[in-house]
Amino acid sequence: MILTLDLTSDVPLYLQLRDRITEGIAEGALVEGSPLPATRALAADFGINFHTVNKAYALLRQQGLIRLNRKTGxxxxxxxxxxxxxxxEWTARARTxxxxxxxxxxxxxxxLAACQTMLASFHTPQTKDSP
Known part of the structure; x- marks a missing residue:
């Protein structure tokens, strides 16, 4: 998965990172067990402070989307x-x-059309009732 950031955006870089990784998970590009780049390596790739990447990873961990481990990263x-x-909370944010x-x-x-298009782009696991 290729991550992109807009260095000129008003959205903080750590939130952009969190958003792109969350989207990668939703789209199926990042699946359970997929490793993410080391914080220092990702920071160097973007030319940003590694604390910015740490903050994004901490948010993703708090949200239960990633695991952090000293050995596996x-x-x-x-x-x-x-x-x-x-x-x-999600419903309130979506409403806004x-x-x-x-x-x-x-x-x-x-x-509505934009929401349907975006939902269609996400990987959703098949349920037992699905054909």
Whole structure:
């Protein structure tokens, strides 16, 4: 997986890293056990401070998306079921993003189409009821 950052963005670099890795997991490019680059190596690749990468990895660990180990480094964790607290927080964040789109004049049909396109791009495991 190739990570890209926008060094001119208003979004902090550690959040961009967290977002790109989260997207990689959702898209199936990063699966359980996939190793992530060492913090110093990734920082050197982007020409950023390694503490920035550490902060991104710490957030991903707190969110249960990666495991950190001194021997193996950072690896993608097993997918966990969404808990009720996460679901409530996620719903609130999604509501705000959707409200921002509507408040800025994006037609509801365009918002819905964009959401469907993005969801379709993510790898979702087949359930027992799926064909």
């Amino acid at each position: 950072a690896v993608v964790a097993a997918a966990a079921a969404a808990d009720p607290v996460f679901h409530a 993003l959707l409200a921002e789109a509507i408040a800025r004049g994006v037609p509801a049909d365009d918002v």
